[in-house]
Amino acid sequence: MKPTSFITAALLRFSVLLLLGVALLKPTAAQADLVRLTAADNGKQVQLNVGDQLTLLLPTISPRFGWRLTQTYPGQLTVTTTNVLPGLSSGVPGAPATIEIHFQAVGTGGLELALVSAQPGTSYSSLNGFFHVFITIDKPGVAKNVNITEYGNHSQVKVNQGDQLAIRLDNTVGSQYTWEVMPITDNVVQLVAPPAEQLRTRKKSKKKAKPGSEEDVTFQFQALHPGKTTLRFLYRSAANNEAPPKRDFELEVEVPEPPK
Template sequence: MKLLPFIPGFRPRLRLGIWLATLLIPIAFLRPTLAQADIVTLNANDNGKQVQLNVGDQLTILLPTISPRFGWRLTQTYPGQLTPTITNILPGVNSGVPGAPATFEIHFQAIGTGGLDLTLVSAQPGTGYASLGGFFRVFITIDKPGVAKNVNITEYGNRSRVKVNQGDQLAIRLDTTVGSQYMWEVMPIANQVVQLVTAAPTSSLKKPKKKAKVGSDEDVTFQFKALNPGKTTLRFLYRNAANNEAPPKRDFELEVEVPEPPK
């Protein structure tokens, strides 16, 4: 997966639409769209948690780093849902990790409904501080009253939990290899909490310009819809389609909760 470059201290005026795909932090000071916007602050102790935001809320993440020269990169961008606004380097005491030499601070604005697994990786591979192991992940849903949302989970979200509302769409995107005999298979769902919308996975590339090369990486997406309140576990196996008796190469699990709608 191609990572977005990190440029510490970079503060020019940029056109957001052009530079969002190439810079970690396009500098744009956005005002909340809701009168009662919240500010949610996370640090290293919140790694792996689920976070609920509303459109207009601000999210601040504080992570440890070995020195002001190094920070954290986003593994992907989230256009139309969550946009980064500014970064800072602060004293290490703010990161939630005692003794960290410095803290990388990144601010986000929730601008649209949806769900995503927000993942950051240490900007200098192999130099992640303390026990984070170079990765920080939180699973975010952004709501707006009366509006259904699309929740997108990648393979970074394996063994995680997500909460979606009735009517929400849930897309699970998994990695595969072009031309491989191995394919992702969704296991039977035990109840009617969510429903598989597509009978087979679809490629994440809408209209590829040319045929994918055998052996190259490719994503496939399974689409679900949240039907009824309750909890369920979605499980996928990466199996050899030519040999059903062969053990799966890997698996993916996601716990899904659909809460009772407000009365």
């Protein structure tokens, strides 16, 4: 072999090895996370990314009875599979069986994932027939809508700057009691929309809601600046401001410093 041919072949082999090395060192796309929650995680906050999988393991009285979602979360979280496992899988000693529910995070947003026992009074430990966690599904650079229901009373939630926070509270059509948001003294979040006192089903029907039926009152906020604040609502009589409130709702909100 001529010296020039030998040098050319060597350079070609070196180039191939160099390209292979670069390919091996090149970072691959991040894989989806698998998040596992048990009864001990009741009331916690959970951070997910789009594509992540979430598994719930909750105790139940028998394989015949399980847990049901209080609502669905289209476009954000979807149920993929449900299984029945031995009781110890839930982490609660003495539980006869465990319901295993698998979810997939499919879109950005914030939600309160709430489940109730299919048979009242049949849960174990401190669950008392009710389990909920606050879930935030993020996607870099995308603002999201975070939805909280009255199940989240006296809880905490974390939202990013620019996110929308909707708090939906239960009300009764025709009642003299109404929800009132207490003044916000800081500049962490801001009320941007008045309460929408309409039944969700009223949007699908032109029929007027009957007195005594249930309706949702929604307060819409926007996260403005980093910090912590407490949102408080009172359910009191519109006819008598001096009467004590019938019930209240409180939510601690944290807006973290944006990443640098």
